[in-house]
Amino acid sequence: MVQKRWIRHTALTAVLVLPVITAGCGLFSQQTSKSIDPPPSHVETTENNDPTGQAPVDGQAGGSSLTVYLQDRNGYLAPISIPIAYGAEEMPGQKALELMVDGGTYASTLPEDFRALIPQGTQILSYNYDKERQIAQVDFSEPFISYNALDERDIIESITWTLTAMSGIKGVELSVQGEPLTEMPVAGFPINGELTRAIGINIELADGVAITNSSPVTLYFSADTMNDEQYYVPITRLISRADSPALAAMDELIAGPLNKKALNSVILPDVEVASIEEKDGIVFVDLEDAVYESGHQLPAEMLQAVVLSLTETTGEAEVQIRINGESNLVDTNNNDYSKPVGRPHHVNALKS
Secondary structure: OOHHHHHHHOOOHHHHOOOOOOOOOOOOOOOOOOOOOOOOOOOOEOOOOOEOOOOOOOOOOOEEEEEEEEEOOOOOEEEEEEEEEEOOOOOHHHHHHHHOEOOOOOHHHOOOOOEOOEOOOOOEEEEEEEOOOOEEEEEEOHHHHOOOHHHHHHHHHHHHHHHHOOOOOOEEEEEEOOEEOOEOOOOOOEOOOOEOHHHOOOOEEOOOOOHHHEEEEEEEEEEEOOOOOEEEEEEEEEEEOOOOHHHHHHHHHHHOOOOOOOOEOOOOOOOEEEEEEEEOOEEEEEEEOOOOOOOOOEOHHHHHHHHHHHHHHHOOOEEEEEEOOEOOOEEOOOOEOOOOEEOOOOOOOOOO
16 A cells, blocks of 8 residues: 555544645646646625535536546546536535545546545535535445445545535534434544645655644645546655745655655656745746756646645635746647646546
8 A cells, every 4th residue: 555554554543634825726637638627716606696615617507527536546536527518507516525435336436546435435525605604515325334444544635625616615414313423433533623735645655754743735746547537646755844844845746755666756856946926816936957958848747736735735716837047838738837827627638
């Protein structure tokens, strides 16, 4: 099992409700053009001004795609964009959870190499959205409590990160047969109210760092399916406490993945951070790269991973990237980075 599994062999589970600062937005879409959508300037609403819980796709009232967190063949959770139609009257949060039931109705729509983690046979008995508190409330049927203890944390992370990726949702409350869960029933993961992205995802401990004196950054690395399709994997890495989470995230992103057999670096190690600051909802990062030539296209994986990592770690809405002081940047998919770039609605639209 991959390195992140250390978490399941420690008694410090309660410590790992992490103070992660996150942006509860959608993610990058890896469709053929890998185009970057402008960030939403407000919470998407229905005609009666209630949050939909999912940013509409391509301006549609309903939707044609949902992003759910599934487990890949290496044991990591990754956001996967699933093409599925849902009407304007349907609750996209409930539809997403139905997609995530192992062996469920929508099992054939999931891509190869990925596994749904909600226990087989589970039904979503009710799904409600508390607009005032921005909380999704989910009541599962009894089969939800039947799972392998080693899957417990991944089940919680996949549900929480799927629902909080939807617009207007900041937390999740779970119940089974109408009884609120205060802890998970098999291995006892503590819930203590609503679940948020502060629990982290795919947690790992940086080398030489003590868990009791650590702080989290969430990084996006690259991985490949058996069919050589690239996709992004979020990693919450516990590092030594830092004055600037943004700078720490960039340093760790440049350092690369700890598990190099399953994950790929997105930035060459000779790139350096010249400066980084947060202002008016934007992270401004200036990178130095001795081999970069002005006007040349930059790797799309690198620029997208920087935007994903910095918005996730800082909670800011946009990122302005400069290379050697130059902001007129274009990636290998002809996306323009000359202005601040935000987080699009979906990520990892795999073909199979």
